[in-house]
Amino acid sequence: MLQQTRIAAVLPYYDRFLAALPTVHALAAAPQEQVLSLWSGLGYYSRARNLQRAAQEIVANHKGKFPRDLEAALALPGIGRYTAAAVLSIAYDAPFAVLDGNVARVLARLFAVHGDLREPARWRRLGEAAQNLLAQSPAGDWNQAVMELGETVCTPQTPRCATCPVSQFCRARALRLTNEIPAPRRKRAPVKIKIAAAIFRDPRGRTILLRDPGAHDHVLFSRMWQFPAVEVRRDPAAELAKHLQDELGPVAASLILEPLRPAKHTVTFRNITLLPYLARVSRLPKSVRIRVLPLDRLHQLPVSSATRKLAASVLSQ
DNA sequence: AATCCGGGGAC
DNA sequence: GTCCCAGGATT
Secondary structure: OOOOOOHHHHHHHHHHHHHHOOOHHHHHHOOHHHHHHHHOOOOOOHHHHHHHHHHHHHHHHOOOOOOOOHHHHHOOOOOOHHHHHHHHHHHHOOOOOOOOHHHHHHHHHHOOOOOOOOOHHHHHHHHHHHHHHOOOOOHHHHHHHHHHHHHHOOOOOOOOHHHOOOHHHOHHHHOOOOOOOOOOOOOOOOEEEEEEEEEEEOOOOEEEEEOOOOOOOHHHHOOOEEOOEEEEOOOHHHHHHHHHHHHHOHHHOOOOEEEOOOEEEEEOOEEEEEEEEEEEOOOOOOOOOEEEEEHHHHHHOOEOHHHHHHHHHHHOO
């Protein structure tokens, strides 16, 4: 959960996840839909799929215990250098240094490393530097201490050098380069997209969700349950109406699409304007690919945050 | 080596 | 608004 995600954002998910699936055996045996529902809203959903696959491999091949061997850990889906080092050092006191965004920033300032830290050759050197510093024991405590130093003291903006325990060794500070190091991560230019979505509602307050309706909006909805939706350009209502007929058939022919308040959503480099349309119907469309459920019970299914925002636009009006 | 994948909290 | 997060997989 912590991969590229702040601790504060993870905590409530972590608590709910462990309460529902407290053991590796429970996780391995759970329906994938339950795992994804527990992850719903946290993002990077391949992590959830990989975590469950890893649990299944651990049960099948490692007697239900996370492997102590580095190579075996790296062979698990979703376990890379960082996570393997973190788990093995914290759980088993194995002598592997972690390198994450926090550690990289601390080391880059300590040694005044210029350039993009994520560039593979530079990242590898930083990993070697981290390993060379790992003379302390227990290794897990050392690793967590360096990460926490980065999180709380050696922060990206306005680091708290006055309270830093290693400021006297810091080359970036000596050179007055703490604001220039590390170099900012280069990012892809943002792209603007408009997505129109139809939120059906029957007299009992129920709606429909689909899965895998088309390739174009997978990015936004993460291949999970979603409202019928389509990317639109000039005439959102008309383009959505056409899409609904293609998706759902003639049942969608004479719908009245009532525009609701647009919402903003960002997925990596895409700036998305969500255009919700309420479709009041006496009877919901039926199909094997359709799930019917109350509009205020979306958390029962795996959905992305975009789907939650769309539902909220109806519930708030 | 590049690119992709979510979401939100801090500033 | 901007930045970046206890990264990993895929191409």
